[in-house]
Amino acid sequence: MDVPELLSNILFLIGSVFFLAGTIGLLRFPDVYTRLHALAKVDNLGLGFTVLGLLIQAPGVLPALKLILIWLLALLASATANFLIAQRAFNRGIVPWDASESEK
Amino acid sequence: MLPGTDRMPDVIPWLILVPLVWASLAFLRGPGRGGRLALAGLAVQTGLAVKLAMQISISGVQSHAVGGWGAPLGIDLYADGLSAILLLLTQVVVLLLVVYARAYFIAHPEGVSYFWPLTGYLLAAMNALFLSADIFNIYVTLELLGLTAVGLVAARGGTESVGAAMRYLLAGLMGSGLFLLGVALVYGTYGTVSIAVLAPLIEAEAPSAVFVAVGAMLVGLLLKTALFPFHFWLPPAHGEAPAPVSALLSALVVKASFYLILRLWLQPFAPLVTTAAAQLLGLLGMAAILWGSAMALSQTRLKMLIAYSTVAQIGYLFLLFPLVTVTSQEAAESALQGGVMQVVTHALAKAAMFAAAGTVILSLGRDDIGGLGGVASRLPVSIFAFALGGITLAGLPPSGGFIAKWLLIDGALNSGQWGWVVVMISGGLLSAAYVCRVLRRAFLPMEAGARFNSPARALEWSAFTLALMSLLLGVRSAEVLILLGIR
Amino acid sequence: MNLNEALPLLVLGSSLVPGLIIFFLAETRFRLRTALNLAGAIIKLLLIGYMIWGVMDNQSYHFRHTVLPGLDLALKADALAILFVSLSGALWLLTTLYAIGYLEDSPHRSRFFGFFSLCVTATVGIAMAANLFTFFFFYELLTLSTYPLIVHRGTDVAIRGGNTYLAYTLTGSAVLLTGVVWLYDLLGQVDFTYGGTVASLGSEYDGQLKIIFVLLIAGLGVKAAIVPLHGWLPQAMVAPAPVSALLHAVAVVKAGAFGIVRVVYEVYGAEFSESLGVLPPLAVAAAVTIVWGSLRAIWQDNLKRRLAYSTISQISYIILGTAMLGLISTVGGVVHLVHQGIMKITLFFCAGNYAETLGVHKISGMNGAGRRMPLTSAAFSIAALGMMGAPLTAGYVSKSYLSEGAQQANIIWAEWVLTASGVLNAIYFLPILYRLWFKSQPPAWPRKHIQARGGKETAWLLLIPPLVTAAATLAAGIFSESNWSPLFWVKIIAVREYSP
Amino acid sequence: MSVLALDLLLVTALLWSGLQSLVSRNLFRSIVLFIVFGLFMALAWVRLDAPDLALTETIIGAGITGALLLNGVGQWHAKQRNKLK
Amino acid sequence: MILGAILWRSVLLAMLWCILAEGNVGSWGVGAISTALALAASLAVLPVGAIRFSPLGLVFFLIYFISKSFRAGVRVALLAVQPRLDIHPGIETVSLRLPNGVGRVILINTINLLPGTLVLGLNASTLQLHVLDMRSSIEGEIRIAEKRIAKMLGLSLDQS
Amino acid sequence: MSELALILAIFLLANLLVALLRVTRRPTPADRMLAALLFGTTGVALLLLLAYAEDAPVLVDIALTLALLGAVIGVAFVQRGWNQEREEENGRS
Amino acid sequence: MSTALLFPLTGAALFVMGVAGLLLQPHLLRKIIAFNIMGSGIFLILVGLGQRGGSPDPVSQAMVLTGIVVSVAATGLALALARRLLDLTGKMQLPVPGEDAARDGPDA
Structure with missing residues (x-):
């Protein structure tokens, strides 16, 4: 196993860890808004690491640029959707979870 | 260059292209437009179908590879006697129905919508279906046929028609889904979908997947053909549609899937079919005859009566299967001829009956059988057409239906299956009974204060021509059956 | 097609053609309708006369059209056919005259005379049928063309009578059809010939032949009104008098009886029927x-x-x-x-x-x-x-x-x-x-x-x-x-x- | 071995999302799950060496069909709301 | 000026196609058509002259963005996997200085990827945020993001 | 060696499944919409890993489509689908 | 169990689920979903069986491609009809013949 391959495998692993964290957050967080936080931030980072890992192995410049494009696109998509969902939920009157409230 | 001339001997693709072209033109011209295009297109198509029939009777089976590619990737088209008969039948019936529909939609402009383009696409799908040489292509044409037919049923737009169309669509999707499942399993087993290649591969000791496949295809097609327990969608769909559409559906569209059952039963899957399956189909056919006739007898609306009559007549077609399965060559041949004659004559007669009923309803402004009094004297030609259609359904001479019944009974006696003779005879009597139910009302005097509009002559005479053709087929059926012999 | 072949067709056509034309005549064309009717009837009689003369002169008049292989529509004018044809031809002329007088002012005369002519055509066809298939063909045509005559008046009673008639005759013809097809299945083409053709089959078919005989007679017996198959006849008398006259004297009941005569003598043969018991x-x-x-x-x-x-x-x-x-x-x-x-x-x-x-x-x-x-x-x-x-x-x-x-x-x-x-x-x-x-x-x-x-x-x-x-x-x-x-x-x- | 595990997981996902989209009592959830199902189908096509199909499935199966269904359910909900008023 | 902008966009889009097709020469026929269509679409959505795009600003913004989003990811991930759920979410309202348009869209997307913030809604001059941890100040972060975006697009911030 | 990528792909798939299971079980429709987000990121990562593991660059294109679609579906969800009755929306997790 | 049969078997299961849904679900949108799942099941069988030899089979893939397009057309038509029914009756269910169209169904 050569160095680039090892490196990309490590990056894949890191990405997966983020994905796992995102999933855990999704399972544990108490309301829509907090779950959105988990999804938007953690999973995108996981994807970023995966793309990074692939970039190392990319056969050329153009394929590499394409990978980056995919990442940006995914980012954009998730940010937009995030905003729309949150806005809609808020407009519809879903009250955010409050730590102090739940402790009572 | 005109298609059908000597410079273009290959008429097969044109039979699919011509309706596609005029349908698209009609579509571009917008709703309600395109009657004239349809008429011209059908005239050409009829010519093509005649030409094809002649080519087949002279030089045997015709085939054509689309785009010059052969199987497995290309699409093969193929026409034998049976396809030629059905193609010819389709073009002729639709030609007359087009004449009818043009007059009908003048009187009924709100129902026309996209009738013309949809009819064109339907014809293209149907012609392609009759010409397909592989079962996957058949699936595609079957599905397209179903979708266009649903579009035609829904065109009127009321709750009943849209509901009926929806029911029809779901039944059709279910049916074609089952058919496609069969295609998938057959392909998985033999690695081909071409009927010609499959035929020698299939043997009686096929893997069980093939039996499942054949079963699924059969059930799917039965659903589309509306054989007895699967008939639930047919009466609303055929009864609610505008008269030209009802005629088109009852006369031709259900026949398309019946044609497939027959073709697959006889050609590639013959080694697999069992007497028990054939008897079961026969029994279902019998049930359809009894149930359809009973329902027809109890209907209060004219078009529903005719629609239930279609249910019964479809049952009649299925009596064919016990007679062609594991019987003597002679009996099978006779029964097959009878079955095909029944298909042809029923198509002509049913188109005539729906067309005549449409004229009657248009003139009276009502659809109940109780209000038919006086029609016999006001619309003699239409009632005559209806009665002639009824004669064909009942299988009485001199109609083509009589020849069909004769041949079927001959096949049944020849194979020693007396029971089916009784069923066929009773089926004819039951048809006579419900046709008579309409006629007796028509002969009664007109109700006081009833409204009456004189219909266009084209409405009456196109129906009459259809009925007359079904009648005259009785003395000129030899030609049809010679064509059928070419396989 | 020479004249001898065409003659049976002409005899049929002499009533069929006027009938078809009359269908599409307006109610008011009284003279034209009458002329057509009478001309048809007279031409028919003349043609029949010519045929009688020819038959006595040992001419034979045959017409044959193959509907399907092994299934011919065949007409011939033998002595028995001539007997029945002349009866129907002569009585048609008289009944037409009578009907013209009888129906002078009633509605739907075109329809009436159209079906009347069809009815006679069917009767003549029955008379000249040269095989069982042709016989059955015209036999059914007769049923269909008489129904509108019976219900002609359009009253409830008439329509009920007509329905009874149809129920009986159609059931009868269904039975008859079974017998006919069965016989065709055994024999191939069943031509009417003196002495019958069935005897050639051999004794192992006797059982089947008995059943077929019963089917044929039962089918024909409905129109011939053999008890207990006669129920329709008293009800059908609601038809206008000329129709009843024709029905009872020439057309329907006679067709049944004539059929029985043909079956007994020319399909089974008198001796063979006797031996069959x-x-x-x-x-x-x-x-x-x-x-x-x-x-x-x-x-x-x-x-x-x-x-x-x-x-x-x-x-x-x-x-x-x-x-x-x-x-x-x-x-x-x-x-x-x-x-x-x-x-x-x-x-x-x-x-x-x-x-x-x-x-x-x-x-x-x-x-x-x-x-x-x-x-x-x-x-x-x-x-x-x-x-x-x-x-x-x-x-x-x-x-x-x-x-x-x-x-x-x-x-x-x-x-x-x-x-x-x-x-x-x-x-x-x-x-x-x-x-x-x-x-x-x-x-x-x-x-x-x-x-x-x-x-x-x-x-x-x-x-x-x-x-x-x-x-x-x-x-x-x-x-x-x-x-x-x-x-x-x-x-x-x-x-x-x-x-x- | 891991290929089999992937396939098994994918199959489970397919069956689960398919079943859930059919039996779910909430219509909107059904449609969400149907789109999810379509995406799993795309993955299945990938596993079956049919990238063309995967592409088609994502665009048509999940995309267009999903959008059409969402449109339908939107109208349905609007109708339900009008009815409640 | 306009022509120049169009040229720039064409080149960018063509490059995009090049990336998508991975340099495949055979697909240039389709690529030309797609590029033309995309150009038309981009002119319709974003008229020429609405923004003055600064490439250097983009580089700075990207660096800023990636580093922030990395931190955000790590932080939320840590929050998620901590044995005790240590979050104190709440809603905060922040005034907004970017003018309407592309800038705001980018800002919102950016905020969504910043640590612990999520946009719930916006109107003429204020932004409603959902904050994962109410204990830390959030306004400063927003101000920085606004500044970077303004610089990248050549917009001026509303100094109210 | 691409074995690791494959295993990670399985792992991501499992992650995705678990997350979807949970998300679609939540009572509020807003939660269900997270499914689109999940696919937009996890699905893309999964496809990219598969492309690497199976050495099939075509899958990269599919990932691209999926990313694009994630945005479209997300918008469609919010615009069209999410019109549930009020009583459903008051619930929290 | 071999991988070769895994997808066809899944396809069969999906098919059965789809058929059941198509028959049993009253709501039209669900019926449409069920139809699509049924179709996907068949496609899986088709491709899965088609390449049992191991190598991808272009013929079966071409067939499925056609099939997908056809089923989208069908779905579109079905949805159009369903929406028309919704406009007419206020429900997304098959109207029961003879029943008052304005009556509220169980899904109201």
Whole structure:
């Protein structure tokens, strides 16, 4: 196993860890808004690491640029959707979870 | 260059292209437009179908590879006697129905919508279906046929028609889904979908997947053909549609899937079919005859009566299967001829009956059988057409239906299956009974204060021509059956 | 196609073509319609005359069209066909005349005459059918073309009668069809030939042949109104008088009887039928029908109903004659085919005259009608006497041949039946004659439909036909031994049937 | 071995999302799950060496069909709301 | 000026196609059509002259963005996997200085990827945020993001 | 060696499944919409890993489509689908 | 169990689920979903069986491609009809013949 391959495998692993964290957050967080936080931030980072890992192995410049494009696109998509969902939920009157409230 | 001339001997693709072209033109011209295009297109198509029939009777089976590619990737088209008969039948019936529909939609402009383009696409799908040489292509044409037919049923737009169309669509999707499942399993087993290649591969000791496949295809097609327990969608769909559409559906569209059952039963899957399956189909056919006739007898609306009559007549077609399965060559041949004659004559007669009923309803402004009094004297030609259609359904001479019944009974006696003779005879009597139910009302005097509009002559005479053709087929059926012999 | 082939088609066409044209004529084209009708009828008679001449000259007239391989539509004019064709041709002309007078003002005349012509076409087709398939073809066409005639009036009663008629006849023809197809399946083409074709099959088919025989006779028996298949006939008498006349004398019931004659002699063959043992049951059925029809006739007060039951009884004379093996009984049976036709049509014409002129439908209302309508009543009396078998009438000829035939065949009970039937005939006809001639007229007749013109008792178109047929009844009886009588012709046929 | 595990997981996902989209009592959830199902189908096509199909499935199966269904359910909900008013 | 902008966009889009097609020469026919269509679409959505795009600003923004989003990811991930759920979410309202348009869209997307913030809604001059941890100040972060975006697009911030 | 990528792909798939299971079980429709987000990121990562593991660059294109679609579906969800009755929306997790 | 049969078997299961849904679900949108799942099941069988030899099979893939397009057309038509029914009756269910169209169904 050569160095680039090892490196990309490590990056894949890191990405997966983020994905796992995102999933855990999704399972544990108490309301829509907090779950959105988990999804938007953690999973995108996981994807970023995966793309990074692939970039190392990319056969050329153009394929590499394409990978980056995919990442940006995914980012954009998730940010937009995030905003729309949150806005809609808020407009519809879903009250955010409050730590102090739940402790009572 | 005109298609059908000597410079273009290959008429097969044109039979699919011509309706596609005029349908698209009609579509571009917008709703309600395109009657004239349809008429011209059908005239050409009829010519093509005649030409094809002649080519087949002279030089045997015709085939054509689309785009010059052969199987497995290309699409093969193929026409034998049976396809030629059905193609010819389709073009002729639709030609007359087009004449009818043009007059009908003048009187009924709100129902026309996209009738013309949809009819064109339907014809293209149907012609392609009759010409397909592989079962996957058949699936595609079957599905397209179903979708266009649903579009035609829904065109009127009321709750009943849209509901009926929806029911029809779901039944059709279910049916074609089952058919496609069969295609998938057959392909998985033999690695081909071409009927010609499959035929020698299939043997009686096929893997069980093939039996499942054949079963699924059969059930799917039965659903589309509306054989007895699967008939639930047919009466609303055929009864609610505008008269030209009802005629088109009852006369031709259900026949398309019946044609497939027959073709697959006889050609590639013959080694697999069992007497028990054939008897079961026969029994279902019998049930359809009894149930359809009973329902027809109890209907209060004219078009529903005719629609239930279609249910019964479809049952009649299925009596064919016990007679062609594991019987003597002679009996099978006779029964097959009878079955095909029944298909042809029923198509002509049913188109005539729906067309005549449409004229009657248009003139009276009502659809109940109780209000038919006086029609016999006001619309003699239409009632005559209806009665002639009824004669064909009942299988009485001199109609083509009589020849069909004769041949079927001959096949049944020849194979020693007396029971089916009784069923066929009773089926004819039951048809006579419900046709008579309409006629007796028509002969009664007109109700006081009833409204009456004189219909266009084209409405009456196109129906009459259809009925007359079904009648005259009785003395000129030899030609049809010679064509059928070419396989 | 030479003339000999075309002639059977022309005979058919002479009524078919006018019929089809008439369908599409406007109601008001009275003259054209009449001209077409009469021209067709006269042309038909001329063609028939030419054919009779040719048949005597040993010409043969055949037409054949192959519908399917092994299934021909074939027509021929043999002696038996000529007998029936001439009967229908002649009576069609008379009935048409009568119908023109009868229906002068009623609606839907185009429809009526169209179907009337179709009906005659079918009858002629039945007569000339050269094989069972063709026979069946026209037999059904007859059913279909008579239905609109029966329901012509459009009243509830008429339509109910028509439906009963259709239910019976269609069921009958379904049974018949089964037998026909079965026979075709065994034999291939079943042509009518002297002496029959079935015998060639061999004895292992006897069982099947018996069943087929039963199917065929049951199918034909419906139209021939053999008890218990006769239920439709009394109901169908609601049709207009010309229709009843045609139905009872020529078309429907005769078609059934004619079919039985063809089946027994020319499909099965007289000897083979006898050896198969199927004739005695047929004879018994005929006998039962004769007696039962006569008995029921006695209790009817409606004149047309009584005549209808009389028809049921009389038709079975033909069948009885056919079912008894022997030359003489055959002659008696077949000649009755003609004689009964002439007599019964006279009776119905007269019944129509009473109804249309005086409004009398019931026998109890016929008191003194003989003095009001002497010519009609005279014709009626002649025909009624003929029915009873009085000497000098056509009925006497057929009945004497029948009883002689029964003696020859050594069937004693048949003689008793014939005698008993004669007595019963007298019981139901003589009271009518008595009322006609010897009771006094009522102060007023129920209503007057048809104005008598020129001092005649009724319209001349209604009067001529019964007088002609009554004269024919007498002529056939008095000149029975002449070369032109039906009897002479029937004797030729019978000889051929027994020595193929 | 891991290929089999992937396939098994994928199959489970397919069956689960398919079943859930059919039996779910909430219509909107059904449609969400149907789109999810379509995406799993795309993955299945990938596993079956049919990238063309995967592409088609994502665009047509999940995309267009999903959008059409969402449109339908949107109208349905609007109708339900009008009815409640 | 306009022509220049169009040229720039064409080149960018063509490059995009090049990336998508991975330099495949055979697909240039389709690529030309797609590029033309995309150009038309971009002109319709974003008229020429609405923004003055600064490439250097983009580089700075990207660096800023990636580093922030990395931190955000790590932080939320840590929050998620901590044994005790230590979050104190709440809603905060922040004033907004970017003008309407592309800038705001980018800002919102950026905020969504910043640590612990999520946009709930916006109107003319304020932004409603959902904050994962109310204990830390959030306004400063927003101000920085606004500044970077303004610089990248050549927009001026509303100094109210 | 691409074995690790494959295993990670399985791992991501499992992650995705678990997350979807949970998300679609939540009572509020807003939660269900997270499914689109999940696919937009996890699905893309999964496809990219598969492309690497199976050495099939075509899958990269599919990932691209999926990313694009994630945005479209997300918008469609919010615009069209999410119109549930009020009582459903008051629930929290 | 071999991988070769895994997808066809899944396809079969999906098919059965789809058929059941198509038959049993009253709501039209669900029926449409069920139809699509049924179709996907068949496609899986088709491709899965088509490449049992191991190598991808272009013929079966071409067929499925056609099939997908056809089923989208069908779905579109079905949805159009369903929406028309919704407009007409206020429900997304098959109207029961003879029943008052305005009556609220169980899904109301």
